[in-house]
Amino acid sequence: MLNQDLGRGRGVYISTYGCQMNTNDTERMLALLEMMNFVPVESPDRASLIIINSCSVREKPVHKVRSEVGHYKDWKAKNPDLRIGVGGCVAQQEKAKLLKDIPVLDFAFGTDAIDQLPEIVARAYESKEKQVSARFENDKPYSIETMVRNPGVAAFVNITKGCDNFCTFCVVPFTRGRERSRSLKELVTDIKSLVARGVREVTLIGQNVNSYKSECGTDFANLMRTLAEETDIQRIRYTTSHPKDFNQELVDISAKYRSKICDYIHLPAQSGNTEVLRRMNRGYSREEYLDKVAMIRQGIPGVVLSTDIIVGFPGETEAQFEDTRSLLETVRYENIYAFKYSPRPFTKAARYTDQVPESDSKRRLQILLDRQREIAFELGEPYSGQTYDVLFEVKAQIPDQIQGRTTHNKLVYAVGPDSLIGQTRRVHVTKAFPNVLHGEILNQNAGALL
Numbered sequence: 001m002l003n004q005d006l007g008r009g010r011g012v013y014i015s016t017y018g019c020q021m022n023t024n025d026t027e028r029m030l031a032l033l034e035m036m037n038f039v040p041v042e043s044p045d046r047a048s049l050i051i052i053n054s055c056s057v058r059e060k061p062v063h064k065v066r067s068e069v070g071h072y073k074d075w076k077a078k079n080p081d082l083r084i085g086v087g088g089c090v091a092q093q094e095k096a097k098l099l100k101d102i103p104v105l106d107f108a109f110g111t112d113a114i115d116q117l118p119e120i121v122a123r124a125y126e127s128k129e130k131q132v133s134a135r136f137e138n139d140k141p142y143s144i145e146t147m148v149r150n151p152g153v154a155a156f157v158n159i160t161k162g163c164d165n166f167c168t169f170c171v172v173p174f175t176r177g178r179e180r181s182r183s184l185k186e187l188v189t190d191i192k193s194l195v196a197r198g199v200r201e202v203t204l205i206g207q208n209v210n211s212y213k214s215e216c217g218t219d220f221a222n223l224m225r226t227l228a229e230e231t232d233i234q235r236i237r238y239t240t241s242h243p244k245d246f247n248q249e250l251v252d253i254s255a256k257y258r259s260k261i262c263d264y265i266h267l268p269a270q271s272g273n274t275e276v277l278r279r280m281n282r283g284y285s286r287e288e289y290l291d292k293v294a295m296i297r298q299g300i301p302g303v304v305l306s307t308d309i310i311v312g313f314p315g316e317t318e319a320q321f322e323d324t325r326s327l328l329e330t331v332r333y334e335n336i337y338a339f340k341y342s343p344r345p346f347t348k349a350a351r352y353t354d355q356v357p358e359s360d361s362k363r364r365l366q367i368l369l370d371r372q373r374e375i376a377f378e379l380g381e382p383y384s385g386q387t388y389d390v391l392f393e394v395k396a397q398i399p400d401q402i403q404g405r406t407t408h409n410k411l412v413y414a415v416g417p418d419s420l421i422g423q424t425r426r427v428h429v430t431k432a433f434p435n436v437l438h439g440e441i442l443n444q445n446a447g448a449l450l
């Protein structure tokens with residue numbers, strides 16, 4: 001039973017690190033806590049309940065948990081009502097140890113324990129006992145209804161949880177558990193109800209969305225087809241897709257339903273060298289990755305690609321790094337997310353003995369970022385003078401302007417009335433920067449273009 005009185009007069013503040021999975025989990029936590037009448041507040045000093053939704057993909061965000069809690073350390077003396085908890089991947093990974101290391105914490109809860117949050121919080125107020133809930137629910141079917149309090153134009157929808165790939169650098173299989181997919185039926189119903197609430201665009205999220213498999217055997221390509229055919233959603237995006245699971249069928253369905261399935265694919269390469277990819281356990285070679293890129297570009301001409309790269313993976317030689325550098329030249333991504341390798345607990349690569357010195361990783365990262373900046377500028381220029389359909393999502397920070405995105409996920413700013421939010425308009429691009437376009441709305445008074 002939900003204690004609806006518990007939150008009355010109490011503010012809740014959640015800080016969120018990490019990926020879209022965590023962003024969506026935070027929204028779910030807030031929705032659950034609002035049912036107990038907690039009121040979300042903008043700053044932690046106004047909160048009676050502070051939760052840190054943590055990420056452990058690299059060492060840096062893990063440190064942030066400790067430094068953020070450090071700020072709140074003395075607040076309890078002034079406010080005995082204050083409760084502090086940690087959720088997300090660090091909590092999942094460290095469990096009770098986290099509470100032992102940081103005595104000011106009242107509770108820690110893992111990535112499968114979000115729906116238990118109301119009881120966890122109730123206990124945190126009712127008893128002084130510290131609590132840890134970090135069991136994986138691997139045996140239960142993955143069934144959740146998307147919880148969004150005030151849906152905007154775009155929403156994230158979880159389609160899978162967990163990961164079974166065990167890339168040797170990655171902690172996620174240990175923090176999110178085994179891979180499970182939601183049922184096709186549940187997803188169709190979920191997205192229909194989001195559409196009824198005004199959502200126009202969904203981003204399907206999961207660690208490896210294209211290994212989606214519903215209990216009736218539907219794969220990711222057919223999930224996309226079903227959503228495109230059976231729901232009135234206007235745009236579908238997805239992230240993250242794994243190169244090894246990207247197949248021709250998905251390309252064909254993306255091409256067939258191009259008006260709905262967006263022309264933007266995030267396809268993490270991690271490295272451009274086959275030997276490094278093998279040691280990473282990625283399941284593809286450089287050539288196979290490039291074949292996938294060619295297959296995608298042939299089936300969906302003009303599609304925009306982005307990627308994730310790790311530099312300084314254990315044993316990465318200068319020549320192997322050169323292969324990654326040359327991958328940028330060959331593929332010409334519009335955007336890359338590049339990181340220095342960070343050894344993670346439980347992972348195989350953390351035990352590799354040939355760790356790369358920090359100074360080499362740092363230099364390699366800089367080389368990639370510098371070159372990518374140039375490529376992004378070169379690829380950005382041709383957008384200027386073109387006309388695109390833009391789905392407007394929110395008011396911009398700039399006065400009188402609204403912002404939206406093209407199918408390629410390019411952010412667009414244009415002068416226009418708030419009444420166009422949620423609608424698609426033709427926009428003529430007057431100025432193009434690598435990730436941001438400025439433009440003029442051509443058909444401001446036209447009916448919505450679907």
Ligand code: SAH
Pocket residue numbers: 057058169170171172206207208240241242268270308309310339340341342343344
């Ligand atoms: N499931 C996604 C990646 C999720 S983690 C995929 O398979 O592509 C997001 C990104 O963080 C990864 O793509 C990788 O580039 C980076 N990453 C993961 N573990 C890392 C580590 N130990 N050190 C540095 N970067 C890492």
Ligand code: SF4
Pocket residue numbers: 163164165166167170171172173207208242
């Ligand atoms: Fe991590 Fe690899 Fe799974 Fe991505 S696919 S979450 S990098 S183990």
Ligand code: F3S
Pocket residue numbers: 017018019020021022054055056057088089171172175176
């Ligand atoms: Fe971080 Fe966990 Fe996401 S480790 S990247 S929050 S799955």
